[in-house]
Amino acid sequence: MSNSKRSVSLSLIGAAACLVALGAIAQTAGITFRNTITGEVLNFNDALPEGKDTEGVKQFMASGKNPYNEDASCLKSGEQIFLSACSGCHGHLAEGKIGPGLNDAYWTYPQNETDEGLFSTIYGGGQASMGPQYQNLTLDEMLKVMAWIRHLFKEAPEKASWLTAEQQKAFKPYAGHETLPDNPTGRCQEKAK
Structure with missing residues (x-):
């Protein structure tokens, strides 16, 4: 076999090994996160x-x-990030502007009804102006x-399939602007300095 053919063969084998490795990195505990548009495995x-x-x-x-x-401790931070990174296209209350609304039961990409699907769209992007984040x-x-x-969802709790049964019982559809507590307890609680 000539050196150039051997070099091409080794390059192809190396590329295939890299693709397999990248796919394994993006898979966790049996969950495979995929690009919303292409279906390719996401590379974290x-x-x-x-x-x-x-x-x-x-x-x-x-x-x-x-x-x-x-989790009330995560909402204020989520709101601030959403307002700076997402509201220009999706509206201040996720009602939709240039991009689709995100606060009702209609999903441009049906997989976004699940947390896994919504995360994949945010991470890897969607059609048109929704680039990967x-x-x-x-x-x-x-x-x-x-x-x-998810907190901005304005429809009946039973349509919020991402919520647990316990969360659905307590869920109130978003009715408008609300004041969030400054530092409630929970997973995202700010640590004392």
């Missing part, structure tokens, strides 16, 4: 380094369920934004 090595190892992110990666949903938001910030989006 591309994510910002901060916010990858929080307990919330670890729990989410293992379960596909956002542990921050309806993995270089703009940390994984932990994405979960906080998702919790805020």
Whole structure:
């Protein structure tokens, strides 16, 4: 075999090994996060380094369920991140502007009804102007934004399939602007300095 053919063969083998390794990195506990449009496995090595190892992110990666949903300690931060990173397209209350509304039971991408699907769309992007956010938001910030989006849901609790049965019983559809407590207890509670 000539050196050039051997070199091409080794390059192809190396590329295939890299693809397999990247796919394994993006899979956690049997959950495979996929790009909303292409279906390709998402590569979490591309994510910002901060916010990858929080307990919330670890729990989410293992379960596909956002542990921050309806956690009052995460909502204020999620709201602030949403207002700065998302509201320009999706509206201040996720009612939709250039981008689709996110506060009702209609999902442009049906998989966004699940936390796993919504996360995949935020991380890897969607059609048109919805670019991937993995270089703009940390994984932990994405979960906080998702919790805020879910909090803004304005329809009946039984349509909020991402909530546990216990959360659905306590859930009140979003009725308008509300004042969130400054530092409630919970997973995202600010530590005393």
